[in-house]
Amino acid sequence: MSRRGRFALTAVVVLLLLSAGGLALLRRGLSARDEPGAIERFVARQARHLAVPREARDLKNPLPLTPELLAEARAHFADHCALCHGNDGRGRTEIGRNLYPKAPDMTLADTQKLSDGELFFIIKNGVRLTGMPAWGADTPEDDRSSWQLVHLIHHFPRITAAEIREMEALNPVSPAELRERAEEERFLEGGDEASSPEPTHGHEHH
Amino acid sequence: MRKSTTVLLTLCLLLLASGLALAHGHGHVMGTVAAVSAGRIEVKTKEGKTVAVPLTAATKYFQGHQQATRSAVKIGERVVVHLGAKGEAVEVRLPAAKKT
Numbered sequence: 001m002s003r004r005g006r007f008a009l010t011a012v013v014v015l016l017l018l019s020a021g022g023l024a025l026l027r028r029g030l031s032a033r034d035e036p037g038a039i040e041r042f043v044a045r046q047a048r049h050l051a052v053p054r055e056a057r058d059l060k061n062p063l064p065l066t067p068e069l070l071a072e073a074r075a076h077f078a079d080h081c082a083l084c085h086g087n088d089g090r091g092r093t094e095i096g097r098n099l100y101p102k103a104p105d106m107t108l109a110d111t112q113k114l115s116d117g118e119l120f121f122i123i124k125n126g127v128r129l130t131g132m133p134a135w136g137a138d139t140p141e142d143d144r145s146s147w148q149l150v151h152l153i154h155h156f157p158r159i160t161a162a163e164i165r166e167m168e169a170l171n172p173v174s175p176a177e178l179r180e181r182a183e184e185e186r187f188l189e190g191g192d193e194a195s196s197p198e199p200t201h202g203h204e205h206h
Numbered sequence: 207m208r209k210s211t212t213v214l215l216t217l218c219l220l221l222l223a224s225g226l227a228l229a230h231g232h233g234h235v236m237g238t239v240a241a242v243s244a245g246r247i248e249v250k251t252k253e254g255k256t257v258a259v260p261l262t263a264a265t266k267y268f269q270g271h272q273q274a275t276r277s278a279v280k281i282g283e284r285v286v287v288h289l290g291a292k293g294e295a296v297e298v299r300l301p302a303a304k305k306t
Contacts, residue, residue: 161273165273180234184234184236184286184299187236187284187286188270188284188285188286188299188300188301188302189301189302190284190301
């Protein structure tokens, strides 16, 4: 076969493969529920790495780590970040699990090995094409909050149940949830017996 | 410009958060403890129905705001059981322990 013939055959095979892949994709659709594949994960991590300028990557946390600073960071994280990342930073929340890519388990090496500067840059600038927005304004106060969060992220592998419980009390709640909580408190303290709403699950018998 | 973008973003997040807060719950069961074992808790509701809910290793127990264990669950006591996505007990809330 001539060189031109081989080229044409290769082009046809590649086109056929691409068409088959495209058709399969159209039939199946794209869902954020899927787990990104290994290649996609690799490319995304490299892109995230390249998105952080070298001078930003090399920055060290300017704030000394103290119990008071960690408490402030926990309160901030519980209010602003836990909705997606969870109070323990593991991303096991309704949103975190269903984002594409998923909110990471920040207790694992992939996040823990990031430098202070990389984490700060990610908090401040977000990550394009993910659910991570850029947080805060470009002010010393907001930068301080972000550096506090950097300390907290490095603390996540050692976070305690008591710390998580304290954060749960600081998570944003809707008025409906507040009413529900008050009703539960009243009931548990011996107030009028409240009716149970029909549970979604649970095996019922009489 | 930046300020208005921040305000808009915050509003969007608040709307999203409130919507999710309403949507996230998988329900709860309130009543008195009819039975409890390693694998499940049965709750008798005000309506007289008995609802069985599976307990798992991840189920958390609270007496008031204090963390507790399954051994704190007593038959006849008031209880609120928060359900997870599969109908399992995520959180079992009991009245605060009486001070002696």
